[in-house]
Amino acid sequence: VPHQSVLETYLHTHIPISKALGVSVVKAHLDQVILSASFLANINHKKTVFGGSLQSVATLACWSLIYVNLKQRAMPYEIVITRSTIDYMQPVISDFQAVAERPSEDMWCTFLRCLERRQKGRIELGATIEQNDQLAVRYTGTFAALS
Amino acid sequence: VPHQSVLETYLHTHIPISKALGVSVVKAHLDQVILSASFLANINHKKTVFGGSLQSVATLACWSLIYVNLKQRAMPYEIVITRSTIDYMQPVISDFQAVAERPSEDMWCTFLRCLERRQKGRIELGATIEQNDQLAVRYTGTFAALS
Numbered sequence: 001v002p003h004q005s006v007l008e009t010y011l012h013t014h015i016p017i018s019k020a021l022g023v024s025v026v027k028a029h030l031d032q033v034i035l036s037a038s039f040l041a042n043i044n045h046k047k048t049v050f051g052g053s054l055q056s057v058a059t060l061a062c063w064s065l066i067y068v069n070l071k072q073r074a075m076p077y078e079i080v081i082t083r084s085t086i087d088y089m090q091p092v093i094s095d096f097q098a099v100a101e102r103p104s105e106d107m108w109c110t111f112l113r114c115l116e117r118r119q120k121g122r123i124e125l126g127a128t129i130e131q132n133d134q135l136a137v138r139y140t141g142t143f144a145a146l147s
Numbered sequence: 148v149p150h151q152s153v154l155e156t157y158l159h160t161h162i163p164i165s166k167a168l169g170v171s172v173v174k175a176h177l178d179q180v181i182l183s184a185s186f187l188a189n190i191n192h193k194k195t196v197f198g199g200s201l202q203s204v205a206t207l208a209c210w211s212l213i214y215v216n217l218k219q220r221a222m223p224y225e226i227v228i229t230r231s232t233i234d235y236m237q238p239v240i241s242d243f244q245a246v247a248e249r250p251s252e253d254m255w256c257t258f259l260r261c262l263e264r265r266q267k268g269r270i271e272l273g274a275t276i277e278q279n280d281q282l283a284v285r286y287t288g289t290f291a292a293l294s
Contacts, residue, residue, distance in 0.1 A: 014192035017200055020167035045161035051228040052203025053164055059199040081198045085232045 004028040007064055018060055021053055025064070031102045033065040039095045048091035054098075055086050058127040058139035061100035065125060066143055069102070077115070077147035082122075090136040092129060098139075100127040111145070120146045151175040154211055165207055168200055169242075172211070178249045180212040186242045195238035201245075202233050205274040205286035208247035212272060213290055216249070224262070224294035229269075237283040239276060245286075247274040258292070267293045 004025040011018040011025070022038025035057055042053035059081060066079050102108055103125065115121035122144045129137035151172040158165040158172070169185025182204055189200035206228060213226050249255055250272060262268035269291045276284035 010192075015190075015197050017167065017189050017197055020164065020188075041167075042164050043162075045157075046225065050162050050164055050203070050206075051231070052199070052206040055202045055206075055231070056197070056199025059197075059202075078193065080238075081235055083232070083234050084198070084202070085230070087230050088228055091227075 007033075007068065010067075011060065011064070015060070017056070021056055021060075023057060023060060026097060028064065028068050030069055033061050033068060033100045034097050035061045035064065036095060036097045039093070046091070048093050049096060051086075051088055054088070054092060054096070054129060054137050055084065055139065057096070057098045058086065058100070058129065058137065059084060059141060061098040061127045062125040062139070062141045062143065065100040065102060066123070066145065070145065073147075075147045077145050080144045080146065082142045082144055084139065084141040086140075087138045088136075089138065090131050090134055092131050092136050094131070096129050096131065096136075098127050098129050098137075100125060115145050115147060120144060154180075154215065157214075158207060158211070162207070164203070168203055168207075170204060170207060173244060175211065175215050177216055180208050180215060180247045181244050182208045182211065183242060183244045186240070193238070195240050196243060198233075198235055201235070201239060201243070201276060201284050202231065202286065204243070204245045205233065205247070205276065205284065206231060206288055208245040208274045209272040209286070209288045209290065212247040212249060213270075213292065217292065220294075222294045224292050227291045227293065229289045229291055231286065231288040233287075234285045235283075236285065237278050237281055239278050239283050241278070243276050243278065243283075245274050245276050245284075247272060262292050262294060267291060 022041035
Protein backbone atom coordinates (compact mmCIF):
# COMPACT_ATOMS: atom_id res chain seq x y z
CA VAL A 1 0.00 0.00 0.00
CA PRO A 2 1.55 3.30 -0.97
CA HIS A 3 1.88 5.71 1.86
CA GLN A 4 -0.43 8.68 1.54
CA SER A 5 2.39 11.05 0.62
CA VAL A 6 3.41 8.74 -2.24
CA LEU A 7 -0.14 8.83 -3.60
CA GLU A 8 -0.24 12.59 -3.18
CA THR A 9 2.98 13.03 -5.13
CA TYR A 10 1.66 10.70 -7.82
CA LEU A 11 -1.56 12.71 -8.18
CA HIS A 12 0.18 16.09 -8.22
CA THR A 13 2.73 14.89 -10.76
CA HIS A 14 0.54 12.90 -13.15
CA ILE A 15 -2.81 14.68 -12.80
CA PRO A 16 -1.57 18.25 -12.26
CA ILE A 17 -5.06 19.78 -11.94
CA SER A 18 -5.22 17.93 -8.59
CA LYS A 19 -2.64 20.41 -7.35
CA ALA A 20 -4.70 23.37 -8.59
CA LEU A 21 -7.71 21.87 -6.77
CA GLY A 22 -5.62 21.92 -3.59
CA VAL A 23 -5.96 18.16 -3.13
CA SER A 24 -4.08 16.38 -0.40
CA VAL A 25 -4.28 12.76 0.67
CA VAL A 26 -5.63 12.29 4.19
CA LYS A 27 -5.91 8.50 4.10
CA ALA A 28 -4.90 5.86 1.54
CA HIS A 29 -5.95 2.48 2.89
CA LEU A 30 -7.15 -0.51 0.90
CA ASP A 31 -10.71 -0.09 2.12
CA GLN A 32 -10.96 3.70 2.23
CA VAL A 33 -9.36 6.72 0.60
CA ILE A 34 -9.93 10.23 1.91
CA LEU A 35 -8.82 13.27 -0.06
CA SER A 36 -9.13 16.80 1.20
CA ALA A 37 -9.35 19.92 -0.97
CA SER A 38 -9.12 23.64 -0.51
CA PHE A 39 -12.17 25.90 -0.29
CA LEU A 40 -10.43 28.98 -1.69
CA ALA A 41 -9.05 27.17 -4.76
CA ASN A 42 -12.56 26.02 -5.65
CA ILE A 43 -14.73 28.93 -4.64
CA ASN A 44 -17.48 30.17 -6.97
CA HIS A 45 -19.51 33.35 -7.43
CA LYS A 46 -21.80 32.34 -4.53
CA LYS A 47 -18.89 31.71 -2.14
CA THR A 48 -19.58 27.98 -2.16
CA VAL A 49 -17.47 25.23 -3.72
CA PHE A 50 -17.90 24.91 -7.51
CA GLY A 51 -19.83 21.73 -8.45
CA GLY A 52 -17.22 20.66 -10.98
CA SER A 53 -14.52 20.71 -8.31
CA LEU A 54 -16.64 18.52 -6.01
CA GLN A 55 -17.01 16.01 -8.85
CA SER A 56 -13.28 16.17 -9.64
CA VAL A 57 -12.20 15.45 -6.08
CA ALA A 58 -14.77 12.63 -5.71
CA THR A 59 -13.51 11.12 -8.99
CA LEU A 60 -9.90 11.32 -7.77
CA ALA A 61 -10.85 9.65 -4.48
CA CYS A 62 -12.51 6.69 -6.24
CA TRP A 63 -9.73 6.42 -8.80
CA SER A 64 -7.17 6.43 -5.97
CA LEU A 65 -9.02 3.65 -4.15
CA ILE A 66 -8.65 1.37 -7.18
CA TYR A 67 -5.07 2.53 -7.71
CA VAL A 68 -4.08 1.70 -4.13
CA ASN A 69 -5.68 -1.74 -4.41
CA LEU A 70 -4.32 -2.69 -7.83
CA LYS A 71 -0.85 -1.29 -7.26
CA GLN A 72 0.16 -4.56 -5.64
CA ARG A 73 -0.67 -6.65 -8.71
CA ALA A 74 2.24 -7.79 -10.83
CA MET A 75 0.39 -7.35 -14.12
CA PRO A 76 0.20 -3.87 -15.62
CA TYR A 77 -3.29 -2.44 -15.87
CA GLU A 78 -5.18 0.68 -16.78
CA ILE A 79 -8.13 2.30 -14.97
CA VAL A 80 -10.74 4.09 -17.07
CA ILE A 81 -13.80 5.97 -15.85
CA THR A 82 -16.83 5.37 -18.05
CA ARG A 83 -19.66 7.18 -16.28
CA SER A 84 -20.48 9.16 -13.18
CA THR A 85 -23.46 10.68 -11.45
CA ILE A 86 -23.36 13.29 -8.73
CA ASP A 87 -26.09 14.68 -6.49
CA TYR A 88 -25.46 18.06 -4.97
CA MET A 89 -27.52 18.07 -1.79
CA GLN A 90 -26.07 20.91 0.28
CA PRO A 91 -23.63 23.69 -0.62
CA VAL A 92 -20.06 23.17 0.59
CA ILE A 93 -18.65 26.30 2.20
CA SER A 94 -15.27 25.26 3.61
CA ASP A 95 -12.31 22.99 2.93
CA PHE A 96 -13.82 19.58 2.30
CA GLN A 97 -13.05 15.86 2.20
CA ALA A 98 -14.17 13.26 -0.32
CA VAL A 99 -14.41 9.76 1.15
CA ALA A 100 -14.32 6.76 -1.19
CA GLU A 101 -15.13 3.33 0.26
CA ARG A 102 -14.38 -0.10 -1.16
CA PRO A 103 -17.73 -1.73 -1.98
CA SER A 104 -18.97 -5.04 -0.56
CA GLU A 105 -16.52 -7.95 -0.55
CA ASP A 106 -18.74 -9.72 -3.10
CA MET A 107 -18.65 -6.92 -5.63
CA TRP A 108 -14.96 -6.35 -5.10
CA CYS A 109 -14.07 -10.02 -5.58
CA THR A 110 -16.19 -10.24 -8.74
CA PHE A 111 -14.32 -7.25 -10.07
CA LEU A 112 -10.90 -8.77 -9.30
CA ARG A 113 -11.93 -12.19 -10.67
CA CYS A 114 -13.07 -10.67 -13.96
CA LEU A 115 -9.84 -8.73 -14.17
CA GLU A 116 -7.81 -11.94 -13.67
CA ARG A 117 -9.78 -14.13 -16.03
CA ARG A 118 -10.83 -11.78 -18.79
CA GLN A 119 -8.23 -9.03 -18.41
CA LYS A 120 -11.02 -6.57 -17.75
CA GLY A 121 -13.31 -5.74 -14.87
CA ARG A 122 -15.89 -3.08 -14.19
CA ILE A 123 -16.94 -1.69 -10.83
CA GLU A 124 -19.18 1.02 -9.46
CA LEU A 125 -17.68 3.04 -6.61
CA GLY A 126 -19.25 5.62 -4.36
CA ALA A 127 -17.85 8.69 -2.69
CA THR A 128 -19.40 11.19 -0.32
CA ILE A 129 -18.62 14.71 0.82
CA GLU A 130 -20.02 15.89 4.13
CA GLN A 131 -20.50 19.38 5.49
CA ASN A 132 -21.02 19.75 9.26
CA ASP A 133 -21.85 16.04 9.57
CA GLN A 134 -24.52 16.30 6.87
CA LEU A 135 -24.29 14.63 3.50
CA ALA A 136 -23.55 17.38 0.98
CA VAL A 137 -22.53 15.35 -2.10
CA ARG A 138 -23.28 11.81 -3.19
CA TYR A 139 -21.14 10.56 -6.08
CA THR A 140 -21.15 7.31 -8.02
CA GLY A 141 -18.56 6.42 -10.66
CA THR A 142 -18.26 3.41 -12.92
CA PHE A 143 -14.67 2.38 -13.51
CA ALA A 144 -13.24 -0.21 -15.87
CA ALA A 145 -9.86 -1.81 -15.28
CA LEU A 146 -7.99 -3.38 -18.18
CA SER A 147 -4.85 -5.46 -18.01
CA VAL B 148 -26.00 39.37 -24.09
CA PRO B 149 -22.57 39.71 -22.53
CA HIS B 150 -19.76 39.61 -24.99
CA GLN B 151 -17.71 36.45 -24.72
CA SER B 152 -14.78 38.27 -23.13
CA VAL B 153 -17.09 39.65 -20.42
CA LEU B 154 -18.25 36.12 -19.60
CA GLU B 155 -14.65 34.90 -19.62
CA THR B 156 -13.58 37.62 -17.18
CA TYR B 157 -16.57 36.80 -14.98
CA LEU B 158 -15.68 33.09 -14.88
CA HIS B 159 -11.97 33.69 -14.22
CA THR B 160 -12.74 36.20 -11.47
CA HIS B 161 -15.61 34.50 -9.66
CA ILE B 162 -14.85 30.82 -10.30
CA PRO B 163 -11.04 30.93 -10.28
CA ILE B 164 -10.60 27.19 -10.93
CA SER B 165 -11.90 27.99 -14.46
CA LYS B 166 -8.61 29.78 -15.04
CA ALA B 167 -6.60 26.79 -13.80
CA LEU B 168 -8.62 24.59 -16.19
CA GLY B 169 -7.50 26.90 -19.02
CA VAL B 170 -11.08 27.78 -19.92
CA SER B 171 -11.79 30.41 -22.52
CA VAL B 172 -15.12 31.45 -23.99
CA VAL B 173 -15.45 30.70 -27.70
CA LYS B 174 -19.13 31.62 -28.06
CA ALA B 175 -21.68 33.09 -25.67
CA HIS B 176 -24.99 33.30 -27.51
CA LEU B 177 -28.47 32.90 -26.07
CA ASP B 178 -28.95 29.53 -27.75
CA GLN B 179 -25.41 28.13 -27.47
CA VAL B 180 -22.33 28.54 -25.30
CA ILE B 181 -18.99 27.05 -26.30
CA LEU B 182 -16.08 26.94 -23.87
CA SER B 183 -12.64 25.68 -24.77
CA ALA B 184 -10.09 24.28 -22.34
CA SER B 185 -6.45 23.37 -22.36
CA PHE B 186 -5.17 19.82 -22.78
CA LEU B 187 -1.97 20.36 -20.81
CA ALA B 188 -3.72 21.89 -17.79
CA ASN B 189 -5.97 18.84 -17.55
CA ILE B 190 -3.71 15.98 -18.56
CA ASN B 191 -3.69 12.77 -16.55
CA HIS B 192 -1.35 9.81 -16.06
CA LYS B 193 -2.55 8.28 -19.37
CA LYS B 194 -1.94 11.50 -21.34
CA THR B 195 -5.66 11.98 -21.81
CA VAL B 196 -7.88 14.65 -20.26
CA PHE B 197 -8.87 13.94 -16.64
CA GLY B 198 -12.56 13.01 -16.35
CA GLY B 199 -13.19 15.53 -13.57
CA SER B 200 -11.95 18.35 -15.80
CA LEU B 201 -14.30 17.28 -18.61
CA GLN B 202 -17.18 17.40 -16.14
CA SER B 203 -16.06 20.79 -14.78
CA VAL B 204 -15.90 22.42 -18.22
CA ALA B 205 -19.26 20.91 -19.26
CA THR B 206 -20.80 22.21 -16.01
CA LEU B 207 -19.37 25.70 -16.65
CA ALA B 208 -20.75 25.66 -20.22
CA CYS B 209 -24.28 24.82 -19.03
CA TRP B 210 -24.10 27.27 -16.14
CA SER B 211 -22.91 29.98 -18.56
CA LEU B 212 -25.83 29.30 -20.92
CA ILE B 213 -28.31 30.03 -18.14
CA TYR B 214 -26.25 33.01 -16.96
CA VAL B 215 -26.22 34.56 -20.44
CA ASN B 216 -29.98 34.09 -20.77
CA LEU B 217 -30.96 35.31 -17.30
CA LYS B 218 -28.55 38.23 -17.21
CA GLN B 219 -31.13 40.37 -19.05
CA ARG B 220 -33.80 39.89 -16.39
CA ALA B 221 -34.34 42.77 -14.00
CA MET B 222 -34.94 40.53 -10.98
CA PRO B 223 -31.92 39.12 -9.14
CA TYR B 224 -31.62 35.36 -9.24
CA GLU B 225 -29.36 32.52 -8.27
CA ILE B 226 -28.43 29.41 -10.29
CA VAL B 227 -27.81 26.16 -8.42
CA ILE B 228 -26.75 22.81 -9.85
CA THR B 229 -28.55 19.90 -8.21
CA ARG B 230 -27.41 16.85 -10.18
CA SER B 231 -25.31 15.79 -13.13
CA THR B 232 -24.51 12.68 -15.09
CA ILE B 233 -21.62 12.26 -17.47
CA ASP B 234 -20.78 9.48 -19.94
CA TYR B 235 -17.17 9.19 -20.96
CA MET B 236 -17.31 7.58 -24.40
CA GLN B 237 -13.90 8.30 -25.91
CA PRO B 238 -10.70 9.64 -24.40
CA VAL B 239 -9.96 13.31 -25.10
CA ILE B 240 -6.35 13.85 -26.16
CA SER B 241 -6.12 17.52 -27.14
CA ASP B 242 -7.50 20.95 -26.28
CA PHE B 243 -11.26 20.51 -26.26
CA GLN B 244 -14.55 22.39 -26.45
CA ALA B 245 -17.70 21.87 -24.41
CA VAL B 246 -20.86 22.88 -26.26
CA ALA B 247 -24.01 23.64 -24.26
CA GLU B 248 -27.26 24.12 -26.18
CA ARG B 249 -30.49 25.72 -25.04
CA PRO B 250 -33.15 22.99 -24.90
CA SER B 251 -36.42 23.00 -26.84
CA GLU B 252 -38.46 26.23 -26.81
CA ASP B 253 -41.15 24.39 -24.84
CA MET B 254 -38.85 23.33 -22.02
CA TRP B 255 -37.14 26.69 -21.94
CA CYS B 256 -40.43 28.63 -21.72
CA THR B 257 -41.72 26.36 -18.97
CA PHE B 258 -38.53 27.06 -17.04
CA LEU B 259 -38.86 30.83 -17.46
CA ARG B 260 -42.59 30.77 -16.66
CA CYS B 261 -41.97 28.86 -13.42
CA LEU B 262 -39.23 31.29 -12.51
CA GLU B 263 -41.59 34.26 -13.07
CA ARG B 264 -44.60 32.82 -11.29
CA ARG B 265 -43.10 30.80 -8.48
CA GLN B 266 -39.69 32.44 -8.15
CA LYS B 267 -38.08 29.13 -8.94
CA GLY B 268 -37.53 27.03 -12.03
CA ARG B 269 -35.68 23.82 -12.78
CA ILE B 270 -34.17 22.76 -16.08
CA GLU B 271 -32.08 19.95 -17.46
CA LEU B 272 -29.32 21.05 -19.82
CA GLY B 273 -27.00 18.99 -21.99
CA ALA B 274 -23.44 19.55 -23.09
CA THR B 275 -21.20 17.56 -25.39
CA ILE B 276 -17.48 17.33 -26.02
CA GLU B 277 -16.29 15.99 -29.35
CA GLN B 278 -12.94 14.58 -30.38
CA ASN B 279 -12.21 14.40 -34.12
CA ASP B 280 -15.91 14.81 -34.95
CA GLN B 281 -16.85 11.92 -32.67
CA LEU B 282 -18.85 12.28 -29.49
CA ALA B 283 -16.40 11.84 -26.60
CA VAL B 284 -18.46 13.09 -23.65
CA ARG B 285 -22.18 13.38 -23.07
CA TYR B 286 -23.14 15.49 -20.03
CA THR B 287 -26.51 16.29 -18.49
CA GLY B 288 -26.96 18.72 -15.61
CA THR B 289 -30.06 19.71 -13.66
CA PHE B 290 -30.07 23.35 -12.65
CA ALA B 291 -32.43 25.26 -10.41
CA ALA B 292 -32.86 29.02 -10.69
CA LEU B 293 -34.24 30.97 -7.74
CA SER B 294 -35.26 34.61 -7.68
